[in-house]
Amino acid sequence: MATIRDVAKLAGVSVATVSRVLNGSSKVSQQSREAVLKAQHELDFHLNASARTLARKDSEIIGVTVSDLSDPYFGCMVKACENAARRLSCSLIVCQGFHEEQREIVAIDTLLTHHCRGLIVHALTIPDDRMADYLRRVPSMVLINREVPGFEDRCVNIDNEKGEYLAVCQLIAAGHRHIAYIGSRHSILDAKERLTGYRRAMQEHGLSCPPQLMVADEPSLEGGIRAARELLARGVYFSAVAVYNDTMAAGSMSVFNSRGLQIPADISMVGFDDLLLARCLNPQLSTITNPVEEMGEAAVQLSNSLYLKQPAPYTLPNFDVRFVPRATIAAPAAQPWTDKLSPRPQKAAGESRAAAAFRRAQQELSGR
Amino acid sequence: MATIRDVAKLAGVSVATVSRVLNGSSKVSQQSREAVLKAQHELDFHLNASARTLARKDSEIIGVTVSDLSDPYFGCMVKACENAARRLSCSLIVCQGFHEEQREIVAIDTLLTHHCRGLIVHALTIPDDRMADYLRRVPSMVLINREVPGFEDRCVNIDNEKGEYLAVCQLIAAGHRHIAYIGSRHSILDAKERLTGYRRAMQEHGLSCPPQLMVADEPSLEGGIRAARELLARGVYFSAVAVYNDTMAAGSMSVFNSRGLQIPADISMVGFDDLLLARCLNPQLSTITNPVEEMGEAAVQLSNSLYLKQPAPYTLPNFDVRFVPRATIAAPAAQPWTDKLSPRPQKAAGESRAAAAFRRAQQELSGR
């Protein structure tokens, strides 16, 4: 591998001059500049990032941890981070934590080792006090999708409660009164806030949140499938479901569909995140926007600003959560499929198609 | 920021000993080890990756370029790369090329600057000769989803032609004879190979590939939507569509659905890639597996093996492409919606629901 010395020798100048040319310094004669560029080309020379980092004490690397890159939510986030990093002439290092404390710690330590210029951390299983430790020690660390007390100004987050509140209000406005909630089983901020939003919307409209209508599972397609099955198995009436995120909603919809339950005629649904996926579902999923890309951008900006100790630090924008009307919300059927608000309904004479489908699903899924 | 010197001083040993402890060398007394670890903890010290890289002349960084991280296909790929990198105690740098030559070049140059231990490059717009240049100069560079003549053993790829061939054979086996093809507009290897697979399947079964039944667009949801509209606008009969990838298929399905055309009753469909998305669609999309994660893994392995100049270099596995039967393929309707195999059919007396839907779609979309 050629070094700056080789280039200097070939160009007939000193290493300092080569460095100047390669860093765009103006104080170089046209002649030297050309000679250096020519030599660089001939030797196919690239400055060594590590050596430069060492000399400058500034790494030009932004580090980001997410839980799982195959999740489109994080894909979008990291996409935005990479774009923002590039604009700062930085490279992006990504680590995955997979919702496991040990891996999240390894991920953060990896970034620390690289003495990153900015750190965007999505780590949900590390306890608050440990996170606070990190935040105290690493001034440019920024958290995403999480809030640690005392460091609110370094946490990039949306108003999850408001989002879910909006979602449930839409269901209520459509006439629903028996609204189930499929949540995330992770005890993380998003999950809690969204659940609170659901509860608040229900309560403000004088509706109850019976525990039989609330289930929680992994925030994945499979989790959504299990949750929907569980809900049906309980046999309690509901005409609508608010779901933690679009991915779980997709899983749930596939269960309802395959059981002959029509969306939105029999069951209305609302998701959260507004992934591309939401527009691919049939019917297209009504959901809540989640400005992941803006958040990724903002996180990088904030982190960089903290790193530079700017006198007027970057201020986080207000992230917008909005309801996106699509095709999964309709008025509830005039006739509920059961008038029982408790499990185990029996077959009734002259039951409707939907009622029959519900009953069959409940019977099969409850393991009888 | 604390350095190894500070730790040495605090622990009352030399920097060499600190280095030994921190790198797990066995030749250290228990006493020294403990002192060092204690000092490290007190100072919250982390080895500086750049300094280590410089001293060792080995960067412990794997670099990967993809076109767009928000595309779940690449998300899966990078996920696998990160996992593989971690197993080699390496960090992962990701750059995006966005199918633009200039950005792809910047991405590769960025990786070169970091003197990566391994380079996994997905760059489709840089011409072959330039890619060959890179490959010659950087022995550990590995290409993904592309083949450059003379470097086949450093290109990680699946048999796209076979995959698409399998897909189309399934449609033919179901009884289809008028099979449209929605392709990618990018003139890249995958696109060409898959198209070839379609052609070969048709020809081997004595079927023609009329140009009116072939459209191409961006390999995105929007591209799929436009392509399906274009196809309908042409008004030529088809009972099935083979699509370049699942994402485009999702877009196409949404168009057919919204036009009252039923899948698979009116139109059978088959995708490619077997993304999570395929299982979220309604009906679930029959498709072809694309072992992206295995490919990502293999690419990292291969790159690392090339880097180490191993005597017995890593050999690429045979990536499996398989047809995944789901719910979007059925026999064609007994009655085609038109007997005209050319555009602009007129309303016929007593036309079927499907025929009416097709006709309306064609008329509206062809801009009349």
Next chain:
DNA sequence: TTGAAAGCGCTAACAC
């Protein structure tokens, strides 16, 4: 406008 040279923080001989 240029060059010499002192580090940046670490590793890895080498000597003890």
Next chain:
DNA sequence: GTGTTAGCGCTTTCAA
């Protein structure tokens, strides 16, 4: 087992 020390490739003073 341990310490000393010469680099690794680059940037950046400081002098010229």
